[in-house]
Amino acid sequence: MKPLAEQDHYEVLDVPRDASPEDIERAYRVAQATYADDSLALYSVFDGDDAEALRQRVETAYSVLSSREGRRAYDAWLGGDTVPAAAFAPIAPDAPAPAFERVIAAAEEPPRAEAPPPEPRRLPPLEAFPRSPLEGVDEDEASPEYDGTRLRRTRLRRGIELEQIAAITKINPTYLRFLEEERFDDLPAAVYVRGFVVAYLRCVGIDPAKGAASYMARFEAGRAARKKGRSPATG
Amino acid sequence: MPVTESLRLPAPRPRPTLIVAGGGKGGVGKTFFVANVATCLARAGHSVIAVDADLEGANLHTCLGVASPRVSLADFVAHREEDLEKLVLETPIRGLRLVAGTQANLGAAQPSHFRRERLIHAVARLPADFVFVDLGAGMHPSLIDYFLAGDEGVVVMSPEPTSVENAYGFLRAAFYRRMRSALRGPEVRRLVAAAMDQRNERGIRTPLDLLREVEALSPEEGVRFVEAIRSFHPRFVVNGVRSAEDVKLGFAVRSVCKKYFGIDADYLGYVNHDDGVRRSIVARRPLVESQPDCDAAIYLARIARKLDAARRPAHAAGPPRPRA
Numbered sequence: 001m002k003p004l005a006e007q008d009h010y011e012v013l014d015v016p017r018d019a020s021p022e023d024i025e026r027a028y029r030v031a032q033a034t035y036a037d038d039s040l041a042l043y044s045v046f047d048g049d050d051a052e053a054l055r056q057r058v059e060t061a062y063s064v065l066s067s068r069e070g071r072r073a074y075d076a077w078l079g080g081d082t083v084p085a086a087a088f089a090p091i092a093p094d095a096p097a098p099a100f101e102r103v104i105a106a107a108e109e110p111p112r113a114e115a116p117p118p119e120p121r122r123l124p125p126l127e128a129f130p131r132s133p134l135e136g137v138d139e140d141e142a143s144p145e146y147d148g149t150r151l152r153r154t155r156l157r158r159g160i161e162l163e164q165i166a167a168i169t170k171i172n173p174t175y176l177r178f179l180e181e182e183r184f185d186d187l188p189a190a191v192y193v194r195g196f197v198v199a200y201l202r203c204v205g206i207d208p209a210k211g212a213a214s215y216m217a218r219f220e221a222g223r224a225a226r227k228k229g230r231s232p233a234t235g
Numbered sequence: 236m237p238v239t240e241s242l243r244l245p246a247p248r249p250r251p252t253l254i255v256a257g258g259g260k261g262g263v264g265k266t267f268f269v270a271n272v273a274t275c276l277a278r279a280g281h282s283v284i285a286v287d288a289d290l291e292g293a294n295l296h297t298c299l300g301v302a303s304p305r306v307s308l309a310d311f312v313a314h315r316e317e318d319l320e321k322l323v324l325e326t327p328i329r330g331l332r333l334v335a336g337t338q339a340n341l342g343a344a345q346p347s348h349f350r351r352e353r354l355i356h357a358v359a360r361l362p363a364d365f366v367f368v369d370l371g372a373g374m375h376p377s378l379i380d381y382f383l384a385g386d387e388g389v390v391v392m393s394p395e396p397t398s399v400e401n402a403y404g405f406l407r408a409a410f411y412r413r414m415r416s417a418l419r420g421p422e423v424r425r426l427v428a429a430a431m432d433q434r435n436e437r438g439i440r441t442p443l444d445l446l447r448e449v450e451a452l453s454p455e456e457g458v459r460f461v462e463a464i465r466s467f468h469p470r471f472v473v474n475g476v477r478s479a480e481d482v483k484l485g486f487a488v489r490s491v492c493k494k495y496f497g498i499d500a501d502y503l504g505y506v507n508h509d510d511g512v513r514r515s516i517v518a519r520r521p522l523v524e525s526q527p528d529c530d531a532a533i534y535l536a537r538i539a540r541k542l543d544a545a546r547r548p549a550h551a552a553g554p555p556r557p558r559a
Contacts, residue, residue, distance in 0.1 A: 003443055004494075014490060014493055014494075030483075030486045030487065030490055031490060033483055033486075033487055034486070034487035034490040034491060039487060040394065040395075040396060040399055040484055040487070041399065041484055041487030041488045041490070041491050042487075042491060043396050043399045043400055043403075044396075044399070044400040044403050044404070045403050045491055045495050046491070046494075046495065054494065149530065149533060152530070153533075155479070156476075156479050156482045156507075157482065158479075159479045159480075159482065159483050160479055161478065161479050
């Protein structure tokens with residue numbers, strides 16, 4: 001548990017030192033949403049100034065870690081190499097460097113340029129905390145079955161609204177909803193539905209090669225069942 | 236039977252996994268969560284006992300379809316029954332039993348400190364694989380004690396400012412109480428007690444301020460403090476989710492817990508808003524029983540599987556046999 005001013009960029013974004021660029025991207029999105037001005041998650045815990053300081057640290061951390069050169073230089077500095085301070089200064093031209101300096105100054109630390117790497121602390125770093133084996137909410141990865149519920153769950157997990165998919169794919173959002181609700185009879189001909197499914201899967205990050213055939217099999221079976229006079233199979 | 240076998244002492248009964256659900260605000264779905272997740276685990280072949288510790292507003296029995304319980308936790312609180320096991324009732328759900336919490340005597344609803352200790356002790360020794368405790372609303376120290384006594388403490392919240400505020404309040408209370416019990420010296424313990432008051436004179440605003448003060452008083456106590464933070468893993472559930480934005484709230488709360496308290500809270504999952512929920516409550520049957528295919532039931536089942544998987548390394552010998 002370190003004060004914000006002592007946390008390194010990885011700790012600010014809450015990612016391990018060996019995080020992939022995707023991990024950093026994802027962590028940044030979460031942090032951005034978490035510390036946004038109107039974020040519900042801050043309510044009654046962080047007030048405006050704290051949240052502002054956090055936002056600035058998050059932006060700086062991301063601007064350094066998302067650039068390959070910036071991250072390499074920063075890692076070298078963390079590792080104790082003597083690298084000129086300029087090498088790990090925020091890379092993005094419009095990065096809020098002065099604000100960052102202010103946060104550091106507020107913590108009564110020497111200016112960045114002469115700052116030695118933080119002293120090793122006798123308290124364990126946050127990364128050493130045991131991680132929950134239940135990290136993430138994904139548990140369907142292994143299953144080859146794709147039904148409407150799974151599409152919907154994947155979409156919600158990725159934080160995507162139906163309207164966003166509609167805007168990208170130009171598919172009527174009502175049809176997208178029917179896909180999730182498996183209202184097969186309300187959907188158009190199979191050839192169109194396949195196109196919808198492929199576009200939907202791409203948007204939510206599922207490989208269409210994996211998911212489309214499985215969903216379409218459900219679709220065909222559901223329609224066939226109704227033709228025989230039974231209600232569509234629901235699972 | 237060989238002699239050696241007959242002489243062997245009976246194996247001590249394995250302790251159940253104790254899952255306690257709280258969360259400060261009323262009406263966010265604690266009872267709903269307990270009724271349904273307990274049902275899921277019972278359906279998966281575990282023996283489960285749900286305890287309604289919400290003595291001032293008990294209705295877990297109603298959610299489980301037990302109309303008017305003949306005995307309840309109130310009998311234990313009022314010293315009418317010393318053996319908690321005798322208060323365990325059957326429910327219509329196979330594998331799931333109940334210690335109801337009807338309000339027998341409103342005046343004497345809250346047990347004394349010693350009674351609470353005995354209750355915690357007795358609950359953690361009920362004969363089952365899982366014991367759930369439904370705490371009810373509020374953040375009275377007695378509720379916090381039950382919460383901290385659990386193997387798993389689950390905070391239930393809904394995506395609304397009122398609920399988020401109370402959930403943090405509950406976590407804050409649990410955090411400070413846990414810290415206080417981890418520390419030894421009377422001086423540092425007084426410090427923690429002072430810090431619980433958000434407007435304390437020493438200007439301790441955050442857990443981090445408190446850690447600084449504790450370290451200043453005694454470095455060894457500071458190490459204990461950090462240890463207590465590291466081993467504190469509350470879980471939380473966001474109930475009544477209506478949009479992707481609401482789902483993200485859980486990740487944001489987890490992030491805030493880390494930044495503010497320094498704790499690794501686990502986002503156990505979310506349950507979406509579903510009209511079926513109301514129908515299930517009216518029908519007095521858990522949603523996962525009456526409408527197992529609806530979205531909310533699927534999310535609840537997922538949460539149950541996670542709790543089941545989290546338990547396995549420490550306890551069980553093998554996967555339970557699913558009920559046919």
